[in-house]
Amino acid sequence: MKKNLLLTLALLLPVVIAGCLASGTLVVVFDIPKFTSLPLSVVYQPINLTENSDYEDHKDKLKSIDEITLAGFIVNSGSSDAISEIWISDELYTDTASVRENATLVFMSRSIPADDTLFLHWSDGRANMRNLGVLEDQIKNGGQFNVYGIADGSFNLEYDLSVIISITAGL
Amino acid sequence: MRKTVVIFVLLFMAGNAQALTDLAFGVYGGLNAPIVQDDTKAGTGFGARVKFAPSPMLGAAAFFESRKYGDPEIVILQGTPNERTEKTDGGKVTVLGIEGLIGGTGGGIGPHFYWMIGLGKYKWTRDGYGDLSKVEYHLGPGLEIGFPSGLGIEAKAKLEVVPTDGGGSRKNLLIFVGANYHFGLM
Numbered sequence: 001m002k003k004n005l006l007l008t009l010a011l012l013l014p015v016v017i018a019g020c021l022a023s024g025t026l027v028v029v030f031d032i033p034k035f036t037s038l039p040l041s042v043v044y045q046p047i048n049l050t051e052n053s054d055y056e057d058h059k060d061k062l063k064s065i066d067e068i069t070l071a072g073f074i075v076n077s078g079s080s081d082a083i084s085e086i087w088i089s090d091e092l093y094t095d096t097a098s099v100r101e102n103a104t105l106v107f108m109s110r111s112i113p114a115d116d117t118l119f120l121h122w123s124d125g126r127a128n129m130r131n132l133g134v135l136e137d138q139i140k141n142g143g144q145f146n147v148y149g150i151a152d153g154s155f156n157l158e159y160d161l162s163v164i165i166s167i168t169a170g171l
Numbered sequence: 172m173r174k175t176v177v178i179f180v181l182l183f184m185a186g187n188a189q190a191l192t193d194l195a196f197g198v199y200g201g202l203n204a205p206i207v208q209d210d211t212k213a214g215t216g217f218g219a220r221v222k223f224a225p226s227p228m229l230g231a232a233a234f235f236e237s238r239k240y241g242d243p244e245i246v247i248l249q250g251t252p253n254e255r256t257e258k259t260d261g262g263k264v265t266v267l268g269i270e271g272l273i274g275g276t277g278g279g280i281g282p283h284f285y286w287m288i289g290l291g292k293y294k295w296t297r298d299g300y301g302d303l304s305k306v307e308y309h310l311g312p313g314l315e316i317g318f319p320s321g322l323g324i325e326a327k328a329k330l331e332v333v334p335t336d337g338g339g340s341r342k343n344l345l346i347f348v349g350a351n352y353h354f355g356l357m
Contacts, residue, residue, distance in 0.1 A: 023339035024207030064337030122257040162247035166210045168339035
């Protein structure tokens, strides 16, 4: 009986291993070009993950997206506190109302005091992420979209961020 | 050369002949090395194992391991004035498992080489992340050298595979050294 159990385990294990051994977990870091956003001139920043060689090399062999987060600086150069929101869309918008109406919110910061800088560590960003499913879909489907940074009321926000994506992919 | 091989084989046989049925308890520690996992780094681990060998060549064991990964690092905003090196929590892993042993499993004086194959409940916990709870499978060799006192020192290596959602897996190389005490039932 024990021999049979061991034999079964010995036969099953290579099948399990062969099915998933040829995969690895990679951390893709995509630096978003620095941009400043104001209420009357909401700036979109196009993202093209295919410019990242790690993503480009593995996008067709994606097995899972394990983490998406942001790290870097958000500078509030405005005269009042601001909660920064980051939205994404395939379309182009130039005002906050259109962004809120049509795009998808993916990040919301804590309140950033006027004339202050928020630094997001790798380990911090995750708690602020929203609608990760939509982001995952964008990453799985070509990795090209637009990023918007906005806030309530009058704002003057400067973004210098990296997108950090952990993926499991075939090697 | 031939003489050396004969001595080596005799040593193995001598060890296995010492105890027909054996119960042993052991503790061990060592290296926990992720394979192709950029979101973790190598760390350490320790464990405890109870082994029962009803015959000198066949055994079964239950074990518990507590391991940690090192904190991974990345560079963000590379090539800009704001470039930074960032790290996040590598996390801790606990595994409660069972394994089958084939080879020199019975304890006794001398070297005992064996193979182990098994599975366990793998739980990976990281600060700020959800837990990952999966079944792990492992396979690897071990070598124990037994002493007359019933104590044995052991080195073992395991390739661990943890299948994850989507058809991928996490893989680790585990290298442990430790000590066992053999109660030697017969």
